[in-house]
Amino acid sequence: MTDDDIILSELPDDELVQQMHDDLYDGLKEEIEEATQILLDRGWAPYDVLTKALVEGMRIVGEDFRDGILFVPEVLLSANAMKAGMSILRPLLAETGAPKLGKMVIGTVKGDIHDIGKNLVGMMMEGAGFDVVDIGINNPVENYLQAIEDHEPDILGMSALLTTTMPYMKVVIDTLKEKGLRDQHIVLVGGAPLNEEFGMAVGADAYCRDAAVTVETAKDLLKRKHNQLAGAR
Numbered sequence: 001m002t003d004d005d006i007i008l009s010e011l012p013d014d015e016l017v018q019q020m021h022d023d024l025y026d027g028l029k030e031e032i033e034e035a036t037q038i039l040l041d042r043g044w045a046p047y048d049v050l051t052k053a054l055v056e057g058m059r060i061v062g063e064d065f066r067d068g069i070l071f072v073p074e075v076l077l078s079a080n081a082m083k084a085g086m087s088i089l090r091p092l093l094a095e096t097g098a099p100k101l102g103k104m105v106i107g108t109v110k111g112d113i114h115d116i117g118k119n120l121v122g123m124m125m126e127g128a129g130f131d132v133v134d135i136g137i138n139n140p141v142e143n144y145l146q147a148i149e150d151h152e153p154d155i156l157g158m159s160a161l162l163t164t165t166m167p168y169m170k171v172v173i174d175t176l177k178e179k180g181l182r183d184q185h186i187v188l189v190g191g192a193p194l195n196e197e198f199g200m201a202v203g204a205d206a207y208c209r210d211a212a213v214t215v216e217t218a219k220d221l222l223k224r225k226h227n228q229l230a231g232a233r
């Protein structure tokens with residue numbers, strides 16, 4: 001059977017998820033949209049569609065990109081397909097009706113245009129009840145400062161996917177310090193090449209391994225901050 005003959009709605013769940021990994025790999029946006037909707041219609045939780053079908057598919061793409069099997073144009077198509085699936089899930093993940101826990105500004109740092117992980121973090125934070133202001137990609141320090149002034153967030157989130165761009169996080173944090181703004185915000189950093197040690201070295205409050213950890217860390221640090229403020233009164 002060729003890919004053209006496959007009727008997605010007739011595949012059982014496990015084969016459909018496998019097919020989504022293949023379709024993501026091949027950058028087939030419409031198929032990813034259709035399959036995302038099928039899984040939702042079958043009662044899958046949006047979070048499970050996101051992690052088991054889309055994120056896992058992108059992990060496979062990432063491995064083959066690393067190994068020189070896939071190249072930038074192909075990975076761009078995969079990224080577009082991934083985003084199409086994510087945009088179906090986004091309103092569903094955000095639809096919790098939970099009271100607002102706080103506000104986060106998030107952006108990818110200067111020189112870096114990767115945004116899938118950042119978008120995912122934003123979606124999960126919204127779903128957990130945070131207001132999220134996404135300032136996009138390739139942000140110089142001025143953009144972060146402007147967003148902080150405009151939106152007065154509790155949390156500043158920065159994403160970097162390249163070893164060459166991750167040091168820029170320190171530039172942003174040092175500038176916040178110089179301007180006396182650092183202590184007013186919880187600073188969280190994330191992205192595939194980072195780790196705990198790096199997060200501490202650049203002066204962030206925490207490194208977040210993934211979107212779920214970001215939500216937990218944000219809640220935890222915000223609670224601690226509120227307790228500290230209450231104790232100081």
Ligand code: B1M
Nearest residue numbers: 062066113114115116117157159162163190191192210211
């Ligand atoms: Co790029 N790329 N890429 N790429 N790309 C990587 C990052 C790379 C590791 C691939 C590889 O070679 N193995 C490699 C970096 C190597 C390095 O730095 N040592 C790389 C390279 C080299 C490049 C280019 C330089 C390639 C070139 O031009 N020759 C170029 C750079 C462009 C630039 O930014 N200036 C480039 C371009 C691209 C595309 C445009 C083709 C595309 C991006 C499309 C887009 O984002 N719109 C792309 C992609 C898709 C990838 C890989 C394959 C996948 C990244 C991704 O979306 N992962 C990636 C390989 C990899 O990471 N293994 C790769 C899925 C996503 C859900 O995970 O982003 O890790 P991730 O996010 C996670 C966590 O990290 C965390 O939570 C997220 C969700 O759980 N997290 C945060 C992320 N940000 C956070 C922020 C937070 C908290 C948690 O704030 C609080």
